[in-house]
Amino acid sequence: MPEMFSPPLPFSVIGSGMSSPLKDKWVLITGASSGFGAAAAHAFGAVGAKLLLGARRVDRLEQVANAARQAGAGEAHPHALDVSRTASVETFVAWAREKTQNPKSEIRNLHILINNAGGALGLDTVAEGKDEDWEGMFQSNALGILRMTRAALPLMPHDVGASIINIGSLAGRTAYEGGSAYCAAKAAELQITRALRLELCGTGIRVSSVDPGLAETEFSLVRFKGDTERAKKPYEGVKPLTAEDIAEILVWVASRPAHVNIDELLVKPVDQAAIHKVFRRSA
Numbered sequence: 053m054p055e056m057f058s059p060p061l062p063f064s065v066i067g068s069g070m071s072s073p074l075k076d077k078w079v080l081i082t083g084a085s086s087g088f089g090a091a092a093a094h095a096f097g098a099v100g101a102k103l104l105l106g107a108r109r110v111d112r113l114e115q116v117a118n119a120a121r122q123a124g125a126g127e128a129h130p131h132a133l134d135v136s137r138t139a140s141v142e143t144f145v146a147w148a149r150e151k152t153q154n155p156k157s158e159i160r161n162l163h164i165l166i167n168n169a170g171g172a173l174g175l176d177t178v179a180e181g182k183d184e185d186w187e188g189m190f191q192s193n194a195l196g197i198l199r200m201t202r203a204a205l206p207l208m209p210h211d212v213g214a215s216i217i218n219i220g221s222l223a224g225r226t227a228y229e230g231g232s233a234y235c236a237a238k239a240a241e242l243q244i245t246r247a248l249r250l251e252l253c254g255t256g257i258r259v260s261s262v263d264p265g266l267a268e269t270e271f272s273l274v275r276f277k278g279d280t281e282r283a284k285k286p287y288e289g290v291k292p293l294t295a296e297d298i299a300e301i302l303v304w305v306a307s308r309p310a311h312v313n314i315d316e317l318l319v320k321p322v323d324q325a326a327i328h329k330v331f332r333r334s335a
Contacts, residue, residue: 074100079163175231264320
């Protein structure tokens with residue numbers, strides 16, 4: 053039975069009582085059925101944004117959309133999306149175009165694209181690696197960003213502070229044993245982001261990479277293919293980042309004044325000084 057989505061507590065960024073610059077703006081989030089994506093849906097919903105949510109697990113996605121509406125989202129619409137398949141991306145973006153172009157909507161452009169879908173598969177060395185794991189990581193973390201951005205760009209306005217925010221990783225900046233394909237895929241995300249920023253210079257569209265370090269979500273459970281004991285190991289004795297920490301950052305990045313671009317934001321828990329330097333408390 054799938055885990056039920058539990059909405060996080062309200063964010064400090066919405067506690068001032070002031071109207072958010074993101075109110076009624078359309079926000080598209082990929083990989084929104086759990087983790088960073090689900091928390092981002094709640095956070096953007098809490099500031100009154102309108103949401104287009106995509107993921108493969110539609111049942112979970114519907115729960116996230118309901119929670120986002122309860123948090124204050126102007127609208128929240130779920131739709132199946134697999135960023136590893138071009139046809140799925142194109143179908144999803146055609147649906148998104150219909151939603152944003154609704155005559156009843158005052159704002160008819162996509163203001164924010166959050167390319168969040170991704171993840172790691174396995175922790176094998178190169179010598180023991182599996183093609184299906186390697187291909188899956190490049191499809192979701194790198195090619196998926198290219199497909200989604202290509203398809204969504206025509207929906208995005210120029211010169212009004214629209215944003216493309218890609219979710220990277222500390223792993224895209226520092227390699228580690230068993231992470232060859234994942235580190236390479238996340239390094240590709242970073243270079244795609246940098247190239248896209250150059251290509252869109254002059255359009256007014258901001259391009260950012262938010263790169264978390266050790267964060268406790270379903271990441272390890274997916275990486276270790278359901279092995280719950282192994283999935284717990286990276287977080288033992290550590291206070292890691294949470295999905296809500298990253299979601300709050302995404303809202304902050306997207307709500308900067310239109311002339312401000314947060315190019316790259318690397319965020320780690322205090323217990324993690326580097327990929328291989330993690331402070332662990334004894335039990």
